[in-house]
Amino acid sequence: MSRQANIMHEQLHLVGGSPIKIKKCNYDYFKYPYHFHMEYEIAYIHKGYGTLYAGNSINSFKDDYLVLFGSNYPHMFKSHQDFYDQSPKLRTHAIIIHFQEDFLKESRKYYPEFNGINQLLINSQYGATFGLEGNEQLREKVENITHATGLKRLIELIDILYLMGQSTNVSFLGQQKEKDLLTTKDERLIKVLSKINTEYHKEIHLEEIAEIAGMNPSAFSRYFKQKTSKTLTRYINELRINYACELLIEERLSISQIAYECGFNNISNFNRQFRNITTFNPSDYIKKFSRNISQNEKFKQGIKTV
Structure with a gap:
């Protein structure tokens, strides 16, 4: 989608x-x-x-x-x-x-x-x-x-x-705007972000992404944090939660469906990450902000x- x-x-x-x-x-x-x-x-x-x-x-x-x-x-x-x-x-x-x-x-x-x-x-x-x-x-x-x-x-x-x-x-x-996928000249970062930005809703493992970058997991973790100012997990979770916010506003899917649609394999982890990033619970988000408001x-x- x-x-x-x-x-x-x-x-x-x-x-x-x-x-x-x-x-x-x-x-x-x-x-x-x-x-x-x-x-x-x-x-x-x-x-x-x-x-x-x-x-x-x-x-x-x-x-x-x-x-x-x-x-x-x-x-x-x-x-x-x-x-x-x-x-x-x-x-x-x-x-x-x-x-x-x-x-x-x-x-x-x-x-x-x-x-x-x-x-x-x-x-x-x-x-x-x-x-x-x-x-x-x-x-x-x-x-x-x-x-x-x-x-x-x-x-x-x-x-x-x-x-x-x-x-x-x-x-x-x-x-850091210079590190954005659209402008970076770092071919290694382009490959990594291209993979993450198109497949963040799927299960992604550190070892898999590190291999794309041609690095061991430890070295890649340091490299990615230096380039994006975020850990790989945080970067992926922000993409997933941002997508979840859009789906919640639409009110077409249940919270559980949205959690799995965005790449979380259990609802408790989804709820925890959603609150950590947005300060809201998913159910409160639906109640307090709906695209269906007149x-x-x-x-x-x-x-x-x-």
Whole structure:
């Protein structure tokens, strides 16, 4: 089963001919499913915490989380279980900025002053997050752009992208972007990841993967950790759990069926790994977040376009 087939393609409508759309959000919890869109997205979570699913990565987010998603990069914010208790003290406040995939395309192509922004947008295909230290002005700019209109808004966005491009406190959701299967020149790693990324739902043994790499298991374990910042087991489990989240949202299969579909040979191990990676139990995940929620009604609540 193709994982990509289960991702919702969001159609954004940038009104009035403007290349930018900005939303100020005041949610009880995040409700949008795993999705992608042509536009770039800057998401600033001023208040809120939970789990971010992006590409093949699973990461936590909390207050003042700032991220840039590239064009067509699949992602989903999932609020922590605390937010589903409907406590009036817990709200999620966010600023979401969408801008067209061809924004400043010609300027980025021909003018050296835009080299930093151009490289930033290229790297954003991996999802770029910006830490707190050294990025105070960047966050202030993101908050201020909600008050700008017309040409001033365009200039503010360019300033934001410039600061992002200059930031030294930036990381990528795919760990080390250079190690990604799409760009690495390490033929050994390409073979290994190609095997894992297409067969993670099957039983995979360390010895089998090490043999593909032409290494003994001990040496391969060190090599893989150095290349991906994860153990082989963690890497495989994240792929499996990410796939499981998509299947749970669909609500077509039982939890047991999903566990085996994703490559786990017993339900207890699946439940343990699911909670370890997402902080949720699979059953709670189904109850608290379903693609069958009436989106047209719920998504409009707490959203203000500015």
